[in-house]
Amino acid sequence: MAEDAEVDENEDEDGEEKPKKSKKKLLLFVGLPVVIVLLVAIGVGLMLMGGGDEEVVLDEDGKPVNVSESTESKMASGPVPIFYQMPEILVNISGEEEGEQLILQINIQLEVPDEETIHQLDLLLPRVVDQYQSFLRELRVEDIKGSAGNYRLRLELLRRVNLAMQPAYVNDVLIEKLLVN
Numbered sequence: 001m002a003e004d005a006e007v008d009e010n011e012d013e014d015g016e017e018k019p020k021k022s023k024k025k026l027l028l029f030v031g032l033p034v035v036i037v038l039l040v041a042i043g044v045g046l047m048l049m050g051g052g053d054e055e056v057v058l059d060e061d062g063k064p065v066n067v068s069e070s071t072e073s074k075m076a077s078g079p080v081p082i083f084y085q086m087p088e089i090l091v092n093i094s095g096e097e098e099g100e101q102l103i104l105q106i107n108i109q110l111e112v113p114d115e116e117t118i119h120q121l122d123l124l125l126p127r128v129v130d131q132y133q134s135f136l137r138e139l140r141v142e143d144i145k146g147s148a149g150n151y152r153l154r155l156e157l158l159r160r161v162n163l164a165m166q167p168a169y170v171n172d173v174l175i176e177k178l179l180v181n
Contacts, residue, residue, distance in 0.1 A: 083174070084110045084121050088127065091136045093180070104136060105145075107176040110161060113169070120168040131160040141180060150175070 025073065086108040095102045112118055135156060144153050158173045 031144055032180045034100055044156065054074040081171070082112050082118065084112055084118055086132075087111060087125075087129065089132055089136065091133055093137065094140045096141050102141060104139065104181070105177065108132075108137070108157065108163045109174040111172040111174065111178060113171055116171070117165075117168050120165055121170075126165045128161050131164045132157065144178070144180070150178070153178075 042149075062174060089106050089108070091104050094100065095106045104174050110121065112121065139153075143149055153171050157175075158170060161173065162169050
């Protein structure tokens, strides 16, 4: 009877044998994912810490100098951008509805690399304005809606002014006012 009371650890109450829980399987299904997560965490941590290879700059006396101060002074003494104010441009554009006519009013400044480019712009201004007006008249309201439309407009204006002024060039087009009535 004592033998009946004792149930073998590997057998059920029904007398069927239970499968043994293998330590290898336990290690495979629990230990391996833990190791992988730890390795990934260490890799991400190292990437986020980045290279600690900061360059130490020394002055004449051999004392370390704050690098950010030296770069700020270099940037402050860098070239100052030169801007050219274009005349205001007014053109008719197509509205969202069929036959609707709207007026586009735009004020533009051009960032130029040097004074010589300003002289070129003064000479070629009629050509640049003509390029701009012919492009702007073909626009629809949908073309300039949103930040993506504004970005595409700036890129196209920059492309057209650079084509009109070759070999001189403009660095950037800044839109001061863009009004559609």
